[in-house]
Each structure stands twice: as C-alpha cells, then as structure tokens.
Amino acid sequence: MTGCRSRSITWIGQLWEYETPKVIVVKNRHLGTIYRLLQLLIIVYFAWYVFVVQKGYQAQETGPESAVITKVKGVSMSKAPRGAKRIWDVAEYVKPPEGGSIFTIITRTESTKLQTLGTCPESKSVVDARCITADDCRSGDVHVLGHGIQTGRCVSSTRGSLKTCEIYAWCPLEDETVTSESLQEFVPNFTILIKNNIHFPQFRFSKGNIEGENALKNCTYHPTRSPSCPIFTMGFIVREAGVNFTEIAYKGGIIGVIINWNCNLDLHPSKCRPQYSFRRLDLQNDVSTGYNYRFAKYYNRNGTETRMLIKVYGIRIDVIVHGQAGKFSLIPTIINLATALTSIGVGSVFCDWILLTFMNKDHMYSLRKYDKVWKLEETHTATATTASSPQDSPATSESLCTNHDPPYKDSSPTMDNNIQENGQQQAWSERTESPPGS
Template sequence: PPSPLPLSPAGYFLSFWDYETPKVMVVKNRTLGVIYRSVQFLVITYFIWYVFISQKAYQESETRPESSVYTLMKGTAVHGDDILDTVEYARPSEGGDVISTILRREVTYDQSQGTCAEHFNVANANCTKDSDCVQGEVDFDGHGRRTGRCVQYYNHTFKTCEIQSWCPIEEYAVVREPALEEAINFTVFIRNSIHFPKFKVGNIKDASNKRDMQKYLNKCQYHEEKEPYCPNFRLGYIAHKARENFTELCRTGGVIGVFINWQCNLDIDPSNCKPTYAFRRLDLRKDQANSGYYYRFAKYYRKDGVESRTLIKAYGIRLDVIVHGHAGKFSPIPTIISTVTAMTSVGICTIICDWIMLTFIDKNEVYSDRKFDEVSKWHLQSPHPQKLLFPTEDTAPKTPHQ
C-alpha cells in the first residue's frame, strides 16, 4: 500500500475531508458492562427527576406576570395622653408597593425664620471673634447661611458663628419621644393582583359575593398553610420573619422587603396557584451610614402672625413589596426538546466506557485495533477487499495476546 500522507498542511487539509462512521463492537466484559449500565441509569434518573419533575421542562412557562400592589395599615395606639390613628403614623396613608409606619419621633417645636447660633459640631463653626466667621458662607453639613457674627451658643459660655435659618436648630431644641412599641400589633394589608397574560390566568379567591369577601378580609390573619390568600399581616410577624428585633427597629428604623412569589402549575386547577411570602431586611445593618430608616417632615402654622413650624424626624419601618411569578403549562414543543436532550446526553455513557476500555482494561491494544479501522482506495482496489476490510481469524494479524 502507499505510504501515509506526511504531516504537512496539505495532509491536514485532505484528512479534513475523511468520513468517520461508528462501528459496533460487543465487548464481553462484565465489569465494563456494569459500569455502562450504572452510568446509563444515573443519567436517565437525573433527567427524569431534575429536568422533568423538579424543573418541569415539559411545560411552557411565563416568568413576567402583570402585577399591582395596594397597601394599607390599620390599628390604634395609646402614646402618652394621645390616641394615634392611621393618619398619625402611616406614610402614605394609602399607598402602592411601599408603605412605612412611624415608630419613634424626634420633635423640634416652634421653629421660625430668624438668626441663631450654629451647632458646635459643624466644621469651623466654633469662634471667638467675628472675623472667624465668613459672611454668606454656607457649610454643606450646616443648617443655614452665616451672617458673619460670632455669638454665644444659646445658654452656654462658648461661641459659634451665627446663621440665618429655622431657629432654634434641631440639635439644640429637639425633644426625643418614647418609642411606639404598641405598633407591634398593627395590621398591614397587602393586596396583590397578578395576571399571566400568556395563559389568561390570574390569582383568584372564591367568594359568592363582595359582602362575603369583605367579611373574610376583616377577620382573617395570614397563615402559610391555613390562610395563604389572606393579605393581613401583623407588623410584629413581619419583623420576626425578617429575623429582626422589634425594639431595635423602633430605635433605628429599618427597611424590610416583602417578597411575594407566585408559583403556578396550570396543569392542575388554577385555584392551587397560591402565593408564598418571604421577608428580609434590605438596609445594611453593618454600614452605620446607610442603616436604619428615617425621614423629616414639618407641620406649619402661624403664631403671633409669624409663620412657624414643628419639625419631626420620624424613625420607622418601611415595607417594600416585591412581586415575582412563574406559571407553567404542558406543551409538546418543550417536551420534545427536553426528551431529545435527555436521549443525547445518554451518549456520554459510551464515551466514559470507551475511555475506560482503551485506558485501564487489559488487552486495551486489542480493543483499539478492533475499534478503529482505516479504509482507503488501496483497500478497495485489493483483489480480496472482503478479507482486508473485515479480517477473519485466518487473515487477521496475530498479536502477542492471541
């Protein structure tokens, strides 16, 4: 026969056009057969359990539902001599996917526009004479515009620069009120409407009429198993599920995410499409600069003909409602694709067993000679092509093992 092609670019180019076809060889080896069937069993089991049962790869799915959220807070609390209702502690009183409640207040009463001493913790605010204060200067961390005068800090002996602002400043005149710990029993109402447009299915709660629905909403309390549709949550329950201490939240405030997840298998009755809830603290507790939750607002009025205000710094819990959804229904197209993928993946069993056979098992050279045949035109032009192409015991070359 002609000599093999040399390892040259031309030889590589010509070998690219060779055709390879698999050849069936039965190997009478019990160990290799056990390995082959075991790997087959594992691969098939994985696809049946994980792909078809766990991931439901036979279904057509939709993961971006249309959703709307409406939140409301209910409850009454006694705070000192005052009775607080929703208008006093809920912001906003009726809201969308965000609602917050005031748990503690720091109040500065009777502020009015005028001049007063800057707080001593502000940079370059401490002074001994007027020349230490630059007129018209505004400090980023300060409370107003400097007048250029050095004045006594309220009823203290030291001096700071005078500013034009709402006086007296908050840090000097603030009154810290006790926490509203009764808020632990407040009720948060979270109504979530969801719709999967691809399947034309939305969340439903059977009720014969609106009156029955209203009665249900007024008396129910959320329970993961008994009342999964009830949208009423105790504020203390939310804090507990988020693994937060309610007393600490009253002191610093915090942001809690309410995650609503709809997992709907539409191959069964749509009424089984129930929401699951998860709660997690969103602000970073370890980052002191960004932890907690508070905001300021003011109540304005006129006192002796002068516009005045009461400044309120409110600490509280802010709830961010985040909705996710996934719906699936049987479809032949993903079923066929998943089945073909599973059948193709079974081919890895042959690759693994061939590698074991040609690497570790005795007589691997014999297996290699039987597995790989090279056929060329020279063999086809031989006077006995049948014997060359398919050697028998008489024509096959003898090996030391034989």
C-alpha cells in the same frame, strides 16, 4: 515546501473521509458496571429532576405584571416627656398615605417646635463651623452638614464656651430643643391588608390573592390555619422576619414582604396561590443603622411663619412580588427528551476513555476500535471492459466475469495479520514441497 504540500494534501483528503460507529463488545465486569451506573444516573437526573422537579415539559414565564394596594388599620397613643398624651391614627402614622407597595409606619418621633427664620449659632456637631474669631467665618458659606447660611459672625454657642459661626436658618436648631415621643406600644396590633393582582401575558392568566366574597371577614393570616388571608399584623411580620420589635421600633428598619406566585397552569386555577415570606432588608452595622427621615408642619403664629420639624423613626414595609408560571408545551418537551437521549451517550464516551487509557491491553483495544477502509482503484477493470468485443473468446469473457476484485480494502489488524500469516504458510509449503536440488 514538500512537507507543507504533503500536509495540505493530507488535510484536504481528510475532508472526504466519513466516520461510522463500530460496535465492539468488551467482556469486562468492572467497565460494564460503570457504564450501567452512568446510564442510570443520567436517566434518573432527567426523569426526576428535569421533568418532575423543574417541569421540563412546560413553557415557563417569569416576572408577572403586578399591582399592590395596601391598607393599614389601627390607633396608637404616644406619651410626651411631660406626660402629655396624643392619639395617632392612620392619617398621621402612615407615610405616604396612598397605600402603595412601599410605606412606613411611624414608631417614634423627635420634634423641634416653634422654629422661625432667624439667626442663631450653628450646631456644635458641625466641626467645620467652629470658630475662634470672625475671620474663621465667611459670609454666605454653606456647609453640607450645616443647617443654614453663615452671616460672617463668630458667636458663643448656647451651651458651654465653644464658639460657632452664626447662621441664618430655622431657629432654634433641631438638636437644641428636641422632644421625643414613642407610639410603639400599640403598633404590634396594627393590621395590614395587602391586595395583590398578577397577570402572566404569555398565558393570558390573571389572578388575585383575595378569593370569595367573605375572604376578608374576621381573618388574619397564619401559615397553616389561614394561608389565604391577606391581612397581617405588624407583630407577626416583625416576628417572622426574625427582628426584635423594641429595637426596630426605636431605631427604625426595613422589612420586606415577599409574595411568590408559583403557578402550574396545567392544574385548576384555584391551585395557583401566593406564598408569603418575610425578611429584614436593611443591613445592620455600626456606621449607619435603622431607618428615619424628616418632614415639617407649617403654620402661622401671631403673624409669623412657624414650623415644627419632625424626625421620624419607623418600620418601612416593602411588598415585593415574584412569580413564575408553567404550562405544557410540545417544544420544550421535545428539546428535553432529545437532550436526555443524547446525554446517555456520555457514558459511552467516558467508558471509551477508561478503556483506551487505563485498561490492560489498551493498545489491543485501540487497534480493534479504529479501522480504515478505502475504495480501490478500478482502472484495470475499466480498461479491460473498454477493450473487449463480441468476438472475444469465451475464456476471455469468463475470466473478465469471474475476476471480481474487492471494491474496498480493510486495513484492520485482523485482516492484515491473516494476510501475513497466509503468506508465511504459503512460502513455507513451497519450500517443503520443492524437490531437493531444484
């Protein structure tokens, strides 16, 4: 119990302690070199990286409000297996046609023509639809990978002796009479106009990537010759993304056009220009590769509703806009300056750790670095002052005036050693001066 009370008193007493730095000059070349190098590194970091590279004196805003409008130009031609030719214009090979930030340019099609609603054998590729007898087929069942609703009959497939369940669907099925057409021959020459407008609300700054009345006349984007032109060719986009055009045109794929606005608003607005980069976004693997989708065209043929199912492979373009803007502000400047000045003190902490841990005579350094000073009790002086009166003798008054005790006591090792040495010298002198036999 006494130990707990003692610790509590000690802890409470520490609440009223105050620590003040003490400067000790250590004449050590190695430690001084380390200290100056640390200071130099911290100063270079803040002066070059924080204030020059990161522009720590600016207020920053990321994620601008953005609007993208795209327009594709070009005409292509496809050849069917029987030699038939077909012309494709923008209205047919661009999906969707609205001109948004995501669109697809069709490069190859697989068409199943003259499909009508009726009954036909399920595809052999649907494993769950294979059967031996009618008992294997349940009327009304639908397989997730199937093409229609089972009728409950087991019929022979169109090819071979394999039997599958009969279904009610759009017949003939897609994999039976498919016709493939390729229009990739002229796709590399297609041009894409990308109009992009951005707005930074914090700074009330708006900018577009089209400047001047004649900015769109006879220009095609090039990183060095024409970096401000927003018209790109498909061949250039695919090439800059590092993709083989023949492969992506056959299987399809997704390419991202990344527009990055990095604006320093302390400069003239004309210096704020977008930077373009290109990258393939879909992952390449053996399980699922490329990009494709299906749509149908419906018409009436001899009074029967008929459709043509089209599976298309294409290059999907995703226009992605990033950006950040910065402008001088007093608050981040003060914060970063204060951080820089504070960080310089890290060198002192590190060097103190080396000094007190690894240097020779570290115990001596520790004794000289930490001192304790506390105020002495002045109860005796206060009592003597209260008891004194005007009738006191001059000797008493003089003794009170000249009796100045130090208000603070220093427990530094130097003072303690001096006191101990003075005490030993006084005792030795008293022994030598005393007469023999006293």
